[in-house]
Amino acid sequence: MSQITKCEIQLEGKPADSVLEMPEPRKLFIPLESVRFSFDSVEVEENRSVQPGQVLARDLNNFSVPLLAPRAGKVKLGEIKNHIVLDEITQQEEEPYDHREDEAHIPQEMGSVGLKRYKLLALGAWQFVYDAHSSKLPDPFGTPRAVIVSTVNLEPYTAQGEAQLQKRLADFTRGLEHLQSLLEYQPIYLVMPDINSEFSRQLRESIRGYAWVKPVQIAPKYPGDNFAVIARKLGFNKEKDSPVWAMRTEAILAIDRALTLSKPSTVRIISFGGPMVKEPIHLKVMPGYPLKDILAERLESGPVRIIDGGVLTGAMVSEQQKGLTAECNGLTVLQEHSEREFLSFIRPGSDRQSYGKCFLSSFRGAFKERLNTALRGELRPCVACGFCEEVCPAGIMPYLIHKTLYSGELEDVEQMRVDLCVGCGMCSFVCPSKIDLRGEFVKAQEDIERELHAEEVQS
Secondary structure, eight states, X not given: OOOOOXXXXXXXXXXXXXXXXXXXXXXXXXXXXXXXXXXXXXXXXXXXXXXXXXXXEEETTTTTEEEEOSSEEEEESSSSTTEEEEXXXXXXXXXXXXXXXXXXGSOGGXXXXXXXXXXXXXXXXXXXXXETTTOSXXXXXXOOSEEEEEOOOOSTTSOOHHHHTTTOHXXXXXXXXXXXXXXXXXXXXXXXXXXXXXXXXXXXXXXXXXXXXXXXXXXXXXXXXXXXXXXXXXXXXXXXXXXXXXXXXXXXXXXXXXXXXXXXXXXXXXXXXXXXXXXXXXXXXXXTOBHHHHHTTTBOSSOEEEEESOTTTOEEXXXXXXXOOTTOOXXXXXXXXXXXXXXXXXXXXXXXXXXXXXXXXXXXXXXXXXXXXXXXXXXXXXXXXXXXXXXXXXXXXXXXXXXXXXXXXXHHHHHTTGGXXXXXXXXHHHOTTOOOHHHHHHHHHHHHHHHTSHHHHHO
């Protein structure tokens, strides 16, 4: 059957495992905003030259995480709103990292471990680390209960671990060893889709004797790779002062680069996929890389919508954004749905999948859908079908929370455990009314933290 069963999503436009290295750009357009960061403290001046790895700006509300210059160039601050533009780009070696400038920031009791952690922050590697439950940036000097390292990224159109690890298993091994040196007795869990596969065998052989990690196998079905879901399955429920660190392949490679070579993480591998991309592939690029250069002659004809990230959790790229954000791990390109479909939700839909078996595709075998921005329907009121509850990995009732949100009673929404929402987007994906449940719940979590627990946050 073609019914979308729990966590099974088959879509056209998956990027190939191969990696295309993009040519050096003439300019970089570096946005000052990304999903988690707002680099509002600019540390460079107009028309000044900067070196690769130099701090351009900082997010003072996120442990002063830096925005680094990927290349040498001349700074243009007023050319594009909310961007730092680097003109006259040249390739130069990064300046050696000088830890003496940072020793005053290190807690004395942390010694060499504190110096390593600050080095990760200063060289841009820490921005790849997440709190498993909240997805926020954890305290670089905090103590985690455990660390989850995942080589898996199951959301459609996002960068895959195997593509990032090509010819870099040795780097990954060293990165795990460095990570272990930052901890005391906290366990490291290495997440893989199949611990008996050839790839997993090579990975285990590579790390044997270098770093102690516990392999964890997950079902290769989204959102089984969600950090919060994995943490809960491992028995780590959310605790305010005892986080679980989470990171993917690119984080371990960034840790290795920072602690082995003392070099910043300014280049990364991202996915470039979706049904409107002629040849979906992975790209080797840097933050600020011009979007127009990536998209040029690589898209099918017609109106498109570009998404920063995967199709279920990514954010739409605005017309004002000219380059890749500091956190971008992929670009997804969908066909923009421009024509209204009369009674679209009851049309036969032999080419469209449905969780509720309401399309003719239910009689077809498995196939990959050519998704567009309409998500197989148009917005209408909640019909209380319960599909969102069936696919929710957190075990909450999204449709009831959605209805309760209309009352504006955040206390009631909190009691319904909206805090357990992991933001995977499956509820929005299967909803026949096409309600943005994920967006509602992410906002509700923020409102609850700000309005009901403001004093706890300040203390």
